[in-house]
Amino acid sequence: STPDQLFLRIHCQKHKLEKYKDFYYETNKIWKYKMSHKKINPKGWKPARGYANAILSEGLTLNIAGQIGWNENQEFISKDFLGQMEQTLKNISVIVNEAGGKITDLTRLTWYVTDKAEYVSNQKKVGEVYRKILGNHFPAMTMVVVSALVEDEALIEIEATAIIAN
Numbered sequence: 001s002t003p004d005q006l007f008l009r010i011h012c013q014k015h016k017l018e019k020y021k022d023f024y025y026e027t028n029k030i031w032k033y034k035m036s037h038k039k040i041n042p043k044g045w046k047p048a049r050g051y052a053n054a055i056l057s058e059g060l061t062l063n064i065a066g067q068i069g070w071n072e073n074q075e076f077i078s079k080d081f082l083g084q085m086e087q088t089l090k091n092i093s094v095i096v097n098e099a100g101g102k103i104t105d106l107t108r109l110t111w112y113v114t115d116k117a118e119y120v121s122n123q124k125k126v127g128e129v130y131r132k133i134l135g136n137h138f139p140a141m142t143m144v145v146v147s148a149l150v151e152d153e154a155l156i157e158i159e160a161t162a163i164i165a166n
Contacts (some may be wrong), residue, residue, distance in 0.1 A: 042096045042098040045072040054095045056164070058123045062092055062099045064160040066112065067091040081118045082125055085156050089133035092160050101164035108161040115155065116145045 038060070040054040041047060054064040068091075069084025070076050078084050096105060113119050119126065139160075149157050 009070040015080055023101040040095055040099045042072070043093050046074055049111070053091075054099065056099050061165050062096065062101060062160075062162040062164055064092055064095050064162070066157040066159045067095070068149065068154040068157045070151070070154075079113065079153070081113075081155045082122060085126065086129045086133060088156055088158050089130065092158060093133055096160075096162050096164075099162070099164060101162050103134050104137050105162040105164050106134070106137060106160055107160075107163050108139055109141045110159040111143045112142065112146050112149065112159075113143065113155065114146060114148060118155075119143070 023124070038056040040056055042053070045053070048065070053067070054062055056062050067088050069078060069087040071087060076084070078087060087144075092109075093103060096103065149155075
């Protein structure tokens, strides 16, 4: 094996890719990754219906669809805001890990909440739950108050973006 072939084999194993299918070779002997998009659905989760839980895009940008406070079986265990927030952040964490990243790879979170007063009145507990799951990593964030979410039981939805180191 040449050093280039060895690099390619290790890279494919690391990123769970089929051998040479997703790569092309340039004349300057640098392997370039050629990927359109790869859907990420954590092992053991029911398949998403009508959306992807996450998309890993070229450049190792992970675009995570809005996650809500249900578990891997799409069941709401908690009916309160803080419980759903914790589960939502756990879902994001699982997806990032499944894609080969870590919490510190998160670069953006967009929060959609249905009750601003509940969020504001629980700021200290919100911070505690956040740090419990995401530690002291604080990516770019936006908070949007909405009148409702598609799933009637959902009180919070968070979209995320992560840039996973190559």
